[in-house]
Amino acid sequence: MNFPEELKYTKDHEWVRIDGDTATIGITEFAQGELGDIVYVEIETEGETLDAEEVFGTVEAVKTVSDLFLPVSGEVTEVNEALQDAPELVNSDPYGEGWMIKVAMNDASQVDGLMSAADYKELVGA
Amino acid sequence: MKDIILKEKHEALGAKMVPFAGYNMPLQYSGLSDEHQTVREAVGVFDVSHMGEFYVRGPQAFDLVQKVTTNDVSKLTDGKIQYSCLPNGKGGIVDDLLVYRIHEEEYLLVVNASNIDKDWDWISSHNDFDAQMENASDNISLLAVQGPKAAEALQSLTSINLSEMTYYTFQIGEFAGAQDVIVSATGYTGAGGFEIYFKNDNAEAIFDAILEAGKEFGLKPAGLGARDTLRLEMGFCLYGNDIDDTTSPLEAGLGWITKFTEGNDFIDREFLANQKAEGIKKKLVAFEMVDRGIPRHDYPIVNENGENIGKVTSGTMSPSMKKAIGLGYVDKDYSSLDSDIYIEIRGKQLRAKVVKLPFYKAK
Numbered sequence: 001m002n003f004p005e006e007l008k009y010t011k012d013h014e015w016v017r018i019d020g021d022t023a024t025i026g027i028t029e030f031a032q033g034e035l036g037d038i039v040y041v042e043i044e045t046e047g048e049t050l051d052a053e054e055v056f057g058t059v060e061a062v063k064t065v066s067d068l069f070l071p072v073s074g075e076v077t078e079v080n081e082a083l084q085d086a087p088e089l090v091n092s093d094p095y096g097e098g099w100m101i102k103v104a105m106n107d108a109s110q111v112d113g114l115m116s117a118a119d120y121k122e123l124v125g126a
Numbered sequence: 127m128k129d130i131i132l133k134e135k136h137e138a139l140g141a142k143m144v145p146f147a148g149y150n151m152p153l154q155y156s157g158l159s160d161e162h163q164t165v166r167e168a169v170g171v172f173d174v175s176h177m178g179e180f181y182v183r184g185p186q187a188f189d190l191v192q193k194v195t196t197n198d199v200s201k202l203t204d205g206k207i208q209y210s211c212l213p214n215g216k217g218g219i220v221d222d223l224l225v226y227r228i229h230e231e232e233y234l235l236v237v238n239a240s241n242i243d244k245d246w247d248w249i250s251s252h253n254d255f256d257a258q259m260e261n262a263s264d265n266i267s268l269l270a271v272q273g274p275k276a277a278e279a280l281q282s283l284t285s286i287n288l289s290e291m292t293y294y295t296f297q298i299g300e301f302a303g304a305q306d307v308i309v310s311a312t313g314y315t316g317a318g319g320f321e322i323y324f325k326n327d328n329a330e331a332i333f334d335a336i337l338e339a340g341k342e343f344g345l346k347p348a349g350l351g352a353r354d355t356l357r358l359e360m361g362f363c364l365y366g367n368d369i370d371d372t373t374s375p376l377e378a379g380l381g382w383i384t385k386f387t388e389g390n391d392f393i394d395r396e397f398l399a400n401q402k403a404e405g406i407k408k409k410l411v412a413f414e415m416v417d418r419g420i421p422r423h424d425y426p427i428v429n430e431n432g433e434n435i436g437k438v439t440s441g442t443m444s445p446s447m448k449k450a451i452g453l454g455y456v457d458k459d460y461s462s463l464d465s466d467i468y469i470e471i472r473g474k475q476l477r478a479k480v481v482k483l484p485f486y487k488a489k
Contacts, residue, residue, distance in 0.1 A: 036154065036157060036158050036159075036351070037157060037158055037159040037445075039420065039443035040418075040419075040420055040443065040450075042419075042472075058472065060420050060443070061158075062158050062159065062351065062355060062442055062443055062445060063158065063351055063354070063355075063442065065420070065422060
């Protein structure tokens with residue numbers, strides 16, 4: 001399983017790519033594998049400012065529904081529109097085309113609380 | 127938690143195992159959608175050894191089975207099978223089941239794993255006849271080989287002419303070198319195929335033989351995940367979701383297995399006959415989402431004014447049709463075809479339409 005070194009991770013199985021004050025967020029390869037075939041990604045929080053740990057959307061696999069938790073506080077500035085018609089991108093390319101949202105962070109110090117690739121790998125026992 | 131005999135085989139095939147009805151069961155192998163498509167287009171093998179098997183034997187076996195099931199057992203002949211249910215004495219359903227007539231004085235009842243103990247106690251408590259009952263659930267394994275290529279894939283393993291077997295019939299014979307195997311032209315997928323019952327001792331040899339014989343037909347192992355989406359595309363009821371102790375067979379659309387024929391004096395006959403005469407108040411309907419969203423078990427169903435009219439009992443994204451589909455009970459007024467109903471999903475009322483079953487029609 002792949003856990004890119006340059007990303008940060010959460011215990012809720014999201015990954016975060018930090019670029020200045022912008023965080024790009026998706027779910028990990030481990031998470032997509034556990035969920036199975038993803039059939040619907042519902043994110044209706046574009047433009048909203050949310051706190052870390054708040055639900056920013058929902059991902060539905062054939063059999064299950066899972067909430068998506070925001071790893072860092074900020075405004076949801078962009079949602080990956082491609083997932084509307086092709087939610088399976090989350091399965092096929094979780095760290096690339098399967099990204100979910102971009103967030104303008106309002107507290108950059110929260111990044112320090114995120115997990116490294118090594119820590120996350122240990123968490124999922126990979 | 128019980129283990130099915132082939133647990134290690136499934137793990138070696140990459141199965142993700144989950145607890146279900148007291149057993150560790152394979153949920154999926156290659157992935158739910160892939161397994162689902164494999165069954166629709168080719169052939170898949172499901173290990174459903176968790177299912178329960180009861181034998182009822184003796185001169186009065188018929189009387190007991192006739193009493194506890196809603197279908198008319200007198201219509202069965204040797205080698206034929208009935209879908210039926212066990213009414214609970216209060217208008218609800220103890221379980222749904224298959225009834226096999228092996229001969230006049232021997233029947234096999236196949237029940238849901240989650241209900242084995244409950245069914246056994248219930249049927250035993252009504253055995254006012256001289257019928258001998260045997261719970262063979264722990265000795266019998268069951269593989270469901272399902273899909274349009276099932277007959278072809280299995281034919282080399284048995285002298286039973288598989289392509290000539292008609293739906294809901296069975297034969298007992300040799301299969302993959304094992305004796306006394308029940309080959310039944312039934313299933314829970316709507317894809318055609320067979321359910322094969324045999325003694326646990328034969329499980330490894332039969333499973334390996336099926337995998338090997340099926341190779342050239344694209345046979346793959348399939349798990350409970352695909353089994354559920356396949357059955358839901360057909361609108362087959364799942365006990366515990368769509369039917370239970372509080373739903374009547376008439377409300378569940380199982381009037382076709384509830385036979386008020388002469389001599390069929392089953393438990394609840396009078397109650398259900400009255401219910402039929404008076405008309406049911408709620409009905410299990412099939413619906414497709416019009417708005418975007420996926421219905422799930424227990425989501426509320428409302429009308430256009432937001433008033434509660436029922437609840438979802440099963441729902442999924444259909445892998446074959448890429449549409450969100452579901453079953454649910456609604457007030458009778460909203461049960462006719464094309465009725466607009468609304469599913470409450472995460473605080474939103476999303477439009478759905480009552481449709482005819484099956485959702486999926488084989489090409």
